[in-house]
Amino acid sequence: MNRNRKPTLSDVRESILSYFLTYAYRPIWIGQIAIVVGRSCEEAEAFLDELAEAGDIRSQTSDGIKTYRLVTALKKTALRERLGVPGVMPAILPAFWSPMGIIILIDVDEVLADFQGAAFDVIARVTGRRHSREECKQWEMFGQFLQPEERKPVFAEIRKPGFCSALSPLPGAQEGVKRLQELGEVYAVTSPFRSEPWVHERTKWLEDHFGIQESNVVFTSAKFLVTGDVLLDDRPDHILKWEAKHPHGHGLLWHLPNTAGQHDDIDRVHTWDEVIRRVRRIVRIRRRDRELEEECQRHPWAMAEILSEASGRR
Numbered sequence: 001m002n003r004n005r006k007p008t009l010s011d012v013r014e015s016i017l018s019y020f021l022t023y024a025y026r027p028i029w030i031g032q033i034a035i036v037v038g039r040s041c042e043e044a045e046a047f048l049d050e051l052a053e054a055g056d057i058r059s060q061t062s063d064g065i066k067t068y069r070l071v072t073a074l075k076k077t078a079l080r081e082r083l084g085v086p087g088v089m090p091a092i093l094p095a096f097w098s099p100m101g102i103i104i105l106i107d108v109d110e111v112l113a114d115f116q117g118a119a120f121d122v123i124a125r126v127t128g129r130r131h132s133r134e135e136c137k138q139w140e141m142f143g144q145f146l147q148p149e150e151r152k153p154v155f156a157e158i159r160k161p162g163f164c165s166a167l168s169p170l171p172g173a174q175e176g177v178k179r180l181q182e183l184g185e186v187y188a189v190t191s192p193f194r195s196e197p198w199v200h201e202r203t204k205w206l207e208d209h210f211g212i213q214e215s216n217v218v219f220t221s222a223k224f225l226v227t228g229d230v231l232l233d234d235r236p237d238h239i240l241k242w243e244a245k246h247p248h249g250h251g252l253l254w255h256l257p258n259t260a261g262q263h264d265d266i267d268r269v270h271t272w273d274e275v276i277r278r279v280r281r282i283v284r285i286r287r288r289d290r291e292l293e294e295e296c297q298r299h300p301w302a303m304a305e306i307l308s309e310a311s312g313r314r
């Protein structure tokens with residue numbers, strides 16, 4: 001097939017269809033794509049004008065060339081019906097695409113910082129009972145190990161200045177973060193413990209132990225609101241909510257004994273080597289997506305063929 005030939009109406013229709021099927025859930029990419037129609041292809045132009053009039057795409061003319069831009073309206077049922085698309089085929093959806101390089105979001109407690117170890121020390125001091133990580137049966141450890149009347153004195157200790165800054169980095173975490181920083185932009189996303197010095201101490205701790213600057217630290221319990229390509233967290237809830245909000249993001253559940261045997265539906269990682277392998281794969285996919293995008297932009301009328309070849313290779 002000559003990829004540089006003049007487009008026909010069928011090329012345009014097929015390109016939009018393939019594009020729609022492949023990238024319907026990728027609003028960033030959709031917002032950037034522009035289909036340029038050759039002046040000789042009146043049929044195709046009329047078809048696109050019709051879509052533009054319906055508000056599904058936008059058109060503009062510059063230097064005598066009319067450009068049509070597909071917008072997020074591609075998700076509109078009306079356009080789907082007009083193009084005769086019954087639904088989206090997830091099997092050919094690319095993993096994700098992000099224009100600024102890969103963004104890796106990392107939880108802090110129990111992924112980078114040994115919060116549980118320090119909390120077990122506090123519990124032992126306050127109650128006289130020594131517990132261990134292996135005994136944890138649920139994500140929220142305090143509910144399992146503390147009587148209601150013991151919560152207040154234990155939390156008072158954890159809220160004291162110095163607790164957060166004295167946490168030890170978990171084995172392998174510093175090296176792991178360093179390797180991730182070579183693959184993308186790393187942000188710490190952490191829910192602050194309700195205590196006055198926590199945010200200040202955690203920010204300094206992340207910079208001192210991991211070289212993560214203040215500008216790359218996000219304090220929130222609503223982690224699903226933070227956009228990124230990967231979220232590494234030990235809490236299944238966070239991963240599930242985040243993946244639901246970011247369908248092209250990849251959630252990695254850091255393995256802890258307290259979540260063992262639960263949530264087989266989440267991608268679980270046990271070591272930093274596993275994390276790096278997953279992230280490297282994601283970087284590879286993204287790079288391939290970018291090449292694919294460039295190829296489609298060079299030959300917009302062969303988009304159907306390019307995407308179909310690519311989905312066959314996946």
Ligand SMILES: [Mg+2]
Nearest residue numbers: 107109110234
């Ligand atoms: Mg955590």
